[in-house]
Amino acid sequence: MYLGIDLGTSEVKLLLLDGEGRTVGTAGSALTLSSPEPLWSEQDPHDWWRATQAAIAKLRAAHPAEFSAVRGIGLSGQMHGAVLLDAANTVLRPAILWNDGRSHAECVELGTAAPRLHNIAGNLAMPGFTAPKLLWVRKHEPETFARVKSVLLPKDWLRLQLCGEKVSDPSDAAGTLWLDVARRDWSDELLAACGLTRAHMPRLVESSEPGGVLRPELAKAWGLGAEVLIAGGAGDNAASAIGIGATQPGDGFISLGTSGVLFVVNDRFAPNPTSAVHAFCHALPQRWHQMSVMLSAGSCLKWFCALAGADESTLLASLSQNDSAVNAPIFLPYLAGERTPHNDPFAPGAFYGLTTQTTRADCTHAVLEGVAFGLADGLAALREAGTEVHALSLVGGGARSAYWAQLIADALDAEILVHDGSEAGGALGAARLGWLATGASVDAVCTRPGIAARHVPDPERHARLASRLARFRDLYRRLRGA
Missing domain, CATH: 3.30.420.40 (ATPase, nucleotide binding domain)
Known part of the structure; x- marks a missing residue:
């Protein structure tokens, strides 16, 4: 054990x-x-x-x-x-x-x-x-x-x-x-x-x-x-990567915990600090990784739950995958500043576009969408650093929401895979490292968990989200330094 x-x-x-x-x-x-x-x-x-x-x-x-x-x-x-x-x-x-x-x-x-x-x-x-x-x-x-x-x-x-x-x-x-x-x-x-x-x-x-x-x-x-x-x-x-078997160059995942992380494995040290991309050592010898980080991800939903006076399951149950959410406000998820790509500790969080018709469900969607857009900014920074991905595993507490997983797939135009036990995150990777320390082999230990769900990006929704993503980016630019 x-x-x-x-x-x-x-x-x-x-x-x-x-x-x-x-x-x-x-x-x-x-x-x-x-x-x-x-x-x-x-x-x-x-x-x-x-x-x-x-x-x-x-x-x-x-x-x-x-x-x-x-x-x-x-x-x-x-x-x-x-x-x-x-x-x-x-x-x-x-x-x-x-x-x-x-x-x-x-x-x-x-x-x-x-x-x-x-x-x-x-x-x-x-x-x-x-x-x-x-x-x-x-x-x-x-x-x-x-x-x-x-x-x-x-x-x-x-x-x-x-x-x-x-x-x-x-x-x-x-x-x-x-x-x-x-x-x-x-x-x-x-x-x-x-x-x-x-x-x-x-x-x-x-x-x-x-x-x-x-x-x-x-x-x-x-x-x-x-x-x-x-x-x-x-x-x-890095522990979460071990937990989902991301050990080879090109393997990648998104972690939706308190923060939001987009992580891709490399076989060499490949820094690109000008775009606020992190280049770190991986948890295996002769492996490194690139990473984009947003400081508030799952914490945005937790914050909104407290603000709305409702638990997470209640808020998520009010959302429909068929709803285009065209009336939802734009949400900037910078509740604690931001790292990738802005490196701006003073970046403000914001709701923009509230009206008397705005519902709690609209705001819930906006929060999830704002985090997805933050991840899209991170993916763009990784691509500028020479990294390309087409499928990403999803780990952490956010992996429990199929709605959020599909929204991320549509926003990033990338396939999102949810594995059995994805919510375990770093704890599973830590246990696997404990196993490796006793002498077990990487091939035996670092297998990929079974796929519990596969979220394929929808071209129509991606196109609709593209215009909202442009508004999201413009809003940050206008508010920066305000």
Whole structure:
């Protein structure tokens, strides 16, 4: 048995996988965000550990015999977060998360301090990345920065609790702007630009390699054996790729979680930072990937549910696939700024075109459509970077909605595949990495799940959406800087 732990932004998700690759059970525990200032997004790392322990208790209670047979644990997690530790491994301040936008000025400073940043890290400096966050702390919280002895990414702080080791992997580390992505190793040059050295960084192992052994006291408390390996693990999107078997060049998927990601596998490091496309290491050796990222995707629907006073299933049930939604307003999904293609932390969210005839269903459609249009912008940026795709798998919570999947297919003019267990996302990939760490082969483990649904783009709907997409893009241009 193999356990996947996926530390998301809104939930810690666990998945138990058997030796035949079947999902035995899942469990989760919710998390909350703190935003004490505009553009800020933080969490207390201790809440991650409490949520992990609560989810472990649920999974053990539901599947006691299977859980006791766990031999390997894999980790997946939200990328870019900064967990700052002192010499005693005490957390110095709340973790600054991937969707935090406070460090926009520091991005400019980093570009000046590290003129070769784009060549080495392969990415633009954006507030979401880890390096600008440390520059912000150095400037605004100098007493805290002076005490920093270690910087860990979120999933790697969980690993520290699990096994006492400070370890990361290239896929997650690539999102810090401190990694030489082609060499899959820390860059002394980029670290120095932030007043840091390798001594502040965890050691690196590949995602599928062992990265520690579960603490004996935890193994005993959880009823496990003495030698439970913990894999290097991966950033959430690379882990999701492992979960749906996206391992070969050209394989790709869309992740609809809190954020929205379009991910395509490459066999080489292929950066194109000018279009805000990310070029990161994949979770397998000698693999890289390109990625477009929108900061608000599933979170847009969650926000609108709260605004409308209705749950997700109620809102989605009000939509009809045959409705052209010509009367729906245009929705800009930039509730937390945007990355690809705009790199604009101040991008505003908006409804445009509301009338007295606008219904709640119209607004629900507009929210889903706005996210689909954001993904279309991301695909356009990937195409400018030389990547072409015709079919994409859909993973994450958004994969539960057939309406949304078809809307994305029509907007992108690409076939969208929904796999069995697609909503598992990074947790399944994490469990598979735990399996690989015990010595299993990639071919045996990283198979593609069965196709549960296939959404083929409709030419008529694509044509109708094209005019709305043009209005969507024009609206952003008009509002930028307003």
